[in-house]
Amino acid sequence: MNVRIEITYRTPKGTEAVFSSEEMRAKHALLITEDLEKTGRIKNLVFIDTHDNTWNLKEFKKLIEEIQTEPHDVTVYFDGGFDFNTRKSGLGCVIYYEQNGKSLRLRKNALVEELESNNEAEYASLHLTLKELEHLGVHHLPVIILGDSQVVINQLKEDWPCYEENLARWADRIENKIDKMGLDVTFKQIPRKTNQEADRLATQALRGIDILSTSEVD
Structure with missing residues (x-):
């Protein structure tokens, strides 16, 4: 805050x-x-x-x-990957937050089949991130959202137009979720090498490895 x-x-x-x-x-x-x-x-x-x-x-x-006593000082990373051969997408998110005097990290991934492109997978991974924040009880707080997707970050910041209907639907869904949760969001684009943790989760999802864990960090 x-x-x-x-x-x-x-x-x-x-x-x-x-x-x-x-x-x-x-x-x-x-x-x-x-x-x-x-x-x-x-x-x-x-x-x-x-x-x-x-x-x-x-x-x-x-x-x-x-x-x-509630999750706060929240920073999240998201990444999505699309396999053109299998037509499957891997989604990954990492959430860092403070609660009860502890620094915690939540890692989550998911495998989905109904998406059509890498950009759509990136949007879906951010939507997955917001759902995990909602499950944590994060609301009416500032949240820093970091990702390496130029398309997603710049479209949500309204720096780039969104002409594709399927991506526009994802953008609307994400903006509605943010408004519903009362989040004060800051979007930042980061280099891919800085987003390796979320990228690895997305890759593991494509390999059929499910991850859901919360751990204390230094």
Whole structure:
């Protein structure tokens, strides 16, 4: 969860000014705020998220405590592969998140047969990722989505048009899922070598190896 801090600062002689910070992780905002409060010169202080929701310090501390028990600080990788010979697709996703003070990683893949191209497999793998986020209970949080597909990333960012009807249907399905879950999504294209973990899961799915695991990571 990212927020910015807005404070009203008062000098010893009563001069006031309002300052607003850049966006930062919630836990960092809380640390900075607690340090600022030691000055004794903060007249008013609020935390504001990307949707302009606001909290005072007491409300924000309670929110942070509640968030710690749920998945948060979510970053996901997705990849899809299409075998032209078998007409089958392998989907792979990796989800990194924090929960109850632990750093966790979920790995999931799937084999599907109804797709027609590699681009469609890439879209399907992202849809699989969102379904796994939904199963985890991730909602109304910022999520970073990383993939090496120029087509999927640029079409969902609306930098590229989407002329193919089947891909447009996938894009609509994904956007509707994101809206339903209330996610604040950042799409980023990454090099294929940076996406090897999701790529390996997609390849394993094509080989008939099913993967579903959650583990703690450093």
